[in-house]
Amino acid sequence: MSAPVFRFAPSPNGHLHLGHALSALLNARAAVALKGRLLVRVEDIDQTRCTPELERDMFEDLAWLGLEWEEPVLRQSGAFPHYRAALEKLQDLGLVYPAYLTRAEIKAFVAARENAGEDWPRDPDGAPLYPGDEAVLTEEERMARAASDAPFALRLDMKKALERIGTPLFWDETGAEGAALFEPVRQMPVEAAAWGDVILARKDTPTSYHLSVVVDDARQGVSDVLRGRDLYHATSVHRVLQELLGLPAPRYRHHRLILDQDGRKLSKSDKDTSLRSLREAGMTHFELRRRIGL
The missing domain is CATH 3.40.50.620 (HUPs)
Incomplete structure (x- = not known):
């Protein structure tokens, strides 16, 4: 070994x-x-x-x-070429789409829904899930932005991604601090749907944290990821991307925060x-x- x-x-x-x-x-x-x-x-x-x-x-x-x-x-x-290659693979699978709504537009849309008494879903970090351009923009507005030089984000269609995987995913969560180092103690279910359509890249940046971290861990042969509890839920997104890209899954451990x-x-x-x-x-x-x- x-x-x-x-x-x-x-x-x-x-x-x-x-x-x-x-x-x-x-x-x-x-x-x-x-x-x-x-x-x-x-x-x-x-x-x-x-x-x-x-x-x-x-x-x-x-x-x-x-x-x-x-x-x-x-x-x-x-390492941008490596991230572009991974992104292109996901695009070829039909799992990525451009999203043109600005942060201000998303905030205003969600605020209006919540003010009307609707509970809008939020991701584990507390940010509202992306509503989709069609919820805010007319077809003409969407076409105009696509034809212009408007900024955009490239998002993962999480529903399609999970449908493609087909079977439930898990990750090995290893021993807590002070326990036998990296002795697997439980399998944690992936709950990536809670994140909605996460951003994988932007118009001017060919990657995001979620995409780059799984590509880098695979490139570097990282076998054991030891990081803060604040990234516990993000592991679900990383396991989905690893599965879609055919990348190995490290063992995970999430330590206490200061x-x-x-x-x-x-x-x-x-x-x-x-x-x-x-x-x-x-x-x-x-x-x-x-x-x-x-």
């Missing part, structure tokens, strides 16, 4: 915080315990927010944590305490490990 392959895949669109430290250190610990390999993958699809300076800071933080990883590091910005004093998960966008500011304040990486329960 080949050595297990773990990965830590941050985005250099802000400084790493305590939640990233927990995930990185858990992956490193699991790789050492199972005599496996640890990869670091740079998820830099967003070329506006991801910068070389933030990437440099990210690697400095990881080195301060004591992490050791394999080189070369895969950067998603250099929460702030209000019970919210930490966020770069909220400028929660970064590893960089903690170490500049004199914290050692040993003290940090104690703070996050390691």
